[in-house]
Amino acid sequence: KAGVTQTPRYLIKTRGQQVTLSCSPISGHRSVSWYQQTPGQGLQFLFEYFSETQRNKGNFPGRFSGRQFSNSRSEMNVSTLELGDSALYLCASSLGGGHNGETQYFGPGTRLLVL
Amino acid sequence: SQQGEEDPQALSIQEGENATMNCSYKTSINNLQWYRQNSGRGLVHLILIRSNEREKHSGRLRVTLDTSKKSSSLLITASRAADTASYFCATASNSGYSTLTFGKGTMLLVSP
Numbered sequence: 738k739a740g741v742t743q744t745p746r747y748l749i750k751t752r753g754q755q756v757t758l759s760c761s762p763i764s765g766h767r768s769v770s771w772y773q774q775t776p777g778q779g780l781q782f783l784f785e786y787f788s789e790t791q792r793n794k795g796n797f798p799g800r801f802s803g804r805q806f807s808n809s810r811s812e813m814n815v816s817t818l819e820l821g822d823s824a825l826y827l828c829a830s831s832l833g834g835g836h837n838g839e840t841q842y843f844g845p846g847t848r849l850l851v852l
Numbered sequence: 853s854q855q856g857e858e859d860p861q862a863l864s865i866q867e868g869e870n871a872t873m874n875c876s877y878k879t880s881i882n883n884l885q886w887y888r889q890n891s892g893r894g895l896v897h898l899i900l901i902r903s904n905e906r907e908k909h910s911g912r913l914r915v916t917l918d919t920s921k922k923s924s925s926l927l928i929t930a931s932r933a934a935d936t937a938s939y940f941c942a943t944a945s946n947s948g949y950s951t952l953t954f955g956k957g958t959m960l961l962v963s964p
Contacts, residue, residue, distance in 0.1 A: 741894070770951065780940065780954035793951050827894060838883050838944015838952055843894035 738764055741830050741844035749850045755816040758847045760828030762809050768792075768833025769811040770841060771803060774825040783826075786811050787833045815849075823851045858941060858958040866963055871928040873958040875941030876921075882944045884917055885952065886926050889938045898926075898939075931962045 742761045750756050762769050771783040782795040786805035803813040809830075815822055825848050829841035859874045875884070883902045887895040901908045901917045901924065908915045914927040928935055938959050942952035 772954075779956040782951055782953065785951055825892060829895075838881075838885070838900075838942075840885065840897050840900055841895075841952060842897065843887075845894045846892070848892070 741828060741842050743826075743828050743844035743847050745847060746845065747848050747850075749852060750818050751852050752818055752820060754818050755814060756818060756849060757812055757814045758826055758828075758849075760811045760813075760830075760844060762811070762828075762830030763842055766830035766832055766842070767809055768831045768839070769805055769809065770829045770831070771811070771813050772827045772829065773797075774827060774846070775823075780827070783813065818851045820851050823849060825849075858939070858955045860958060861956070862959045862961070864961045864963065865931055867931060867933055869931055869962075871931050871935070871960055871962070873926045873939050873941075873960070875924045875926070875955055877924075877941075877943050877953075877955075878922065879943075879945065881919070884915075884924050885942045885944070886913075886915060886924075887940045887942060887954075889940065889957070891937075895940065928960075931960075933962050933964050936960060936962045 744759045768787045770785040772780050774780045784803050785793040789805045800816045805811045825846045827846045828844045831839040831841045857876050865871055883900050885900045886898040889895045899910045899915050901915050912929045917924045938957040940954050940957040942954045
């Protein structure tokens with residue numbers, strides 16, 4: 738099976754702009770989670786989507802949003818970018834059967850730089 | 853917020869030596885997982901240990917879990933240069949979600 742793919746891999750934006758990142762999960766996986774990784778804060782959970790519904794959300798401002806499509810592909814959007822949004826954004830997919838803490842399969846990440 | 857705290861933050865060893873990394877967490881868990889990350893890339897799942905298990909092996913990896921002390925350790929035996937990476941522990945609660953809470957990781961450097 739193909740792994741989790743994320744596009745784009747690298748992105749440079751300026752403050753105030755918005756950005757959309759895309760994630761295609763492993764075929765058959767219905768849960769998609771997003772994480773932000775920075776040197777200072779480490780890996781932090783953003784949100785999880787399952788069957789097109791946001792099932793869980795981390796402690797991030799409303800500028801961070803996401804959605805999931807019927808084919809389980811997911812997008813996350815960050816509006817009004819700030820310098821502190823520079824990070825590696827990781828998407829992970831899992832079967833999503835409601836099991837506690839299933840193994841997650843990560844994509845290569847999108848590295849976002851905000852200038 | 854971080855649930856797991858890895859120790860040490862960085863570890864440098866020679867090829868052939870064993871590497872031990874520790875992880876402590878704060879709340880009750882359903883399972884604990886270890887992941888590896890090579891230099892700014894995606895994470896690769898290594899091993900999952902459930903809260904009712906005490907030890908698990910996978911190839912050169914050995915994981916222990918002590919729920920009374922809320923701690924886990926990852927042992928990599930006979931390390932290779934290719935094991936150079938950051939290692940993260942991640943905990944899963946009993947929330948019914950897939951969400952994992954990660955520690956800040958241990959950077960392992962294995963020198964030839």
